[in-house]
Amino acid sequence: MNQKKIVVAITGASGSIYGVRLARALTSLPVRVFLAVSPSGRQVMAYETGYESGSFEMFLRESGVIFHKGAKIDEIQPDDFSALIASGSFRHDGMVIAPCSMNTLAAIANGITGNIIHRAADVCLKERRPLVLLPRETPFSLIHLKNMVRAAEAGAVIMPPSPGFYTRPATIDDLVDGIVARILDHLGFAHDLSPRWEG
Numbered sequence: 001m002n003q004k005k006i007v008v009a010i011t012g013a014s015g016s017i018y019g020v021r022l023a024r025a026l027t028s029l030p031v032r033v034f035l036a037v038s039p040s041g042r043q044v045m046a047y048e049t050g051y052e053s054g055s056f057e058m059f060l061r062e063s064g065v066i067f068h069k070g071a072k073i074d075e076i077q078p079d080d081f082s083a084l085i086a087s088g089s090f091r092h093d094g095m096v097i098a099p100c101s102m103n104t105l106a107a108i109a110n111g112i113t114g115n116i117i118h119r120a121a122d123v124c125l126k127e128r129r130p131l132v133l134l135p136r137e138t139p140f141s142l143i144h145l146k147n148m149v150r151a152a153e154a155g156a157v158i159m160p161p162s163p164g165f166y167t168r169p170a171t172i173d174d175l176v177d178g179i180v181a182r183i184l185d186h187l188g189f190a191h192d193l194s195p196r197w198e199g
């Protein structure tokens, strides 16, 4: 089995459901997910999803997710700089920060590595690995926009979670999965998570 390795980070912007639905989609595939949630990410996720503490894998399983037999989640503490994903010598297939707060965006755009999420993103940029950011704020200040440009110039894909409506999404999950589908496309996964435009 060809198990891919993907880093998923959830930070303290609104929209933790994007990270949760992404983790859900990845664990239905033969993927080893390295999951890091910032302290603010955990706080916002508690407001938005009700998940506060305990194993994230159990949270997914209890919400009905059926794991692929080749799927695994490694949960990483935000201050654990000895985690595998802190090193460029550890090879993986890409990182997604969903959602990405303006704080985390600023850290990445300026090479500041205050936690394992910033460090792992910094490693992706230096190693030229896929790094997908879902920055969430509204409106954006000039500082936010400039930080997005800096991150994009360094190689990140800036994918604001602004869903399309042409597929006529009926539920919030449909809307979110439209974005998760684009993330999976960028990481090179085959999927049928969301309808595609067929002309």
Ligand SMILES: Cc1cc2nc3c(=O)[nH]c(=O)nc-3n(C[C@H](O)[C@H](O)[C@H](O)COP(=O)(O)O)c2cc1C
Pocket (backbone or CB within 6 Å): 010, 011, 012, 013, 014, 038, 039, 040, 041, 043, 044, 047, 100, 101, 102, 103, 104, 105, 136, 137, 138
């Ligand atoms: C309910 C709630 C919603 C928030 N929404 C956003 C947001 O959409 N975008 C953002 O950049 N920050 C938002 N914040 C603020 C961040 O959580 C805060 O800036 C934090 O320092 C981010 O830290 P992190 O980047 O380590 O996760 C929100 C905070 C709370 C409590």
